[in-house]
Amino acid sequence: MFKKLYVFVLFILITSQTLWAQQDFKDLPTLKNKHILMVWGGWEGHKPKEFTDRVAKWLSSQGANVLIFDTLSVYTDSLLLAKQDLIIQYHTMGSITKDQNKGLLTAVKNGIGIAGCHGGLGDSFRQETHYQYMVGGQWVEHPGGKINYKVDITNQNDPVTAGLKDFDIQDTEQYFMHVDPNVKVLATTTFNDEFDSWIKGAVMPVSWKKYYGKGRVFYLSIGHNPKDFDNASAWALLTRGIAWASDSRKGPTEKWLSPLYPSHTKLK
Numbered sequence: 602m603f604k605k606l607y608v609f610v611l612f613i614l615i616t617s618q619t620l621w622a623q624q625d626f627k628d629l630p631t632l633k634n635k636h637i638l639m640v641w642g643g644w645e646g647h648k649p650k651e652f653t654d655r656v657a658k659w660l661s662s663q664g665a666n667v668l669i670f671d672t673l674s675v676y677t678d679s680l681l682l683a684k685q686d687l688i689i690q691y692h693t694m695g696s697i698t699k700d701q702n703k704g705l706l707t708a709v710k711n712g713i714g715i716a717g718c719h720g721g722l723g724d725s726f727r728q729e730t731h732y733q734y735m736v737g738g739q740w741v742e743h744p745g746g747k748i749n750y751k752v753d754i755t756n757q758n759d760p761v762t763a764g765l766k767d768f769d770i771q772d773t774e775q776y777f778m779h780v781d782p783n784v785k786v787l788a789t790t791t792f793n794d795e796f797d798s799w800i801k802g803a804v805m806p807v808s809w810k811k812y813y814g815k816g817r818v819f820y821l822s823i824g825h826n827p828k829d830f831d832n833a834s835a836w837a838l839l840t841r842g843i844a845w846a847s848d849s850r851k852g853p854t855e856k857w858l859s860p861l862y863p864s865h866t867k868l869k
């Protein structure tokens with residue numbers, strides 16, 4: 602009797618978790634058979650290899666074909682890039698050659714997606730303004746260093762964030778960024794006056810999506826340490842964003858421009 606009950610409870614648990622997982626990726630493209638290029642390097646303090654291995658393991662479990670490079674020279678291989686659906690880059694600071702940067706930007710413009718987080722995408726090559734034009738933002742400060750803060754999900758209509766709830770995240774960096782005011786913001790955070798009094802109440806995007814040419818761009822500012830993604834909500838944001846960005850070549854082109862400032866027409 603008890604054995605039967607145990608089996609039944611186990612069955613319910615497994616099915617509900619499967620349903621939950623499907624619900625989690627509702628209206629998002631599949632990663633099955635997608636070709637994904639992961640590139641890591643730069644500042645070691647961000648543990649870029651550990652981050653890459655963690656995401657690669659999940660991508661493989663979703664049926665994606667993953668290639669991993671620890672050098673930016675792969676960006677000059679246009680034939681290889683043309684076969685990929687998505688680049689996931691974790692490369693903080695450092696520098697990129699003109700040819701590598703051109704190869705990367707051309708590939709995204711032609712329809713490969715790009716996704717990433719924290720300094721791995723949003724603080725990569727500080728000298729390259731055209732790279733920042735593609736990403737849509739650049740890190741400038743993280744007041745207080747590693748702190749606890751709240752993330753607000755501000756867009757419930759987009760499949761990347763639909764159904765996600767606001768959440769708290771601990772012992773990590775709250776990124777203050779210079780952001781393109783036209784990106785489609787999915788989540789924000791609000792600064793207090795504990796470290797820098799003059800930014801009390803400043804609202805900053807934590808995650809956004811945009812296009813660069815035909816390529817989909819997804820960014821998330823969480824991710825100072827791979828352990829940030831032990832937080833289920835942070836992991837959901839990252840993985841859902843990756844799924845969306847992987848579909849540049851096959852999915853429809855979405856309207857993404859969300860101009861933040863009133864136009865001259867409206868001011869008249």
Ligand SMILES: [Zn+2]
Nearest residue numbers: 719720774825
């Ligand atoms: Zn960091």
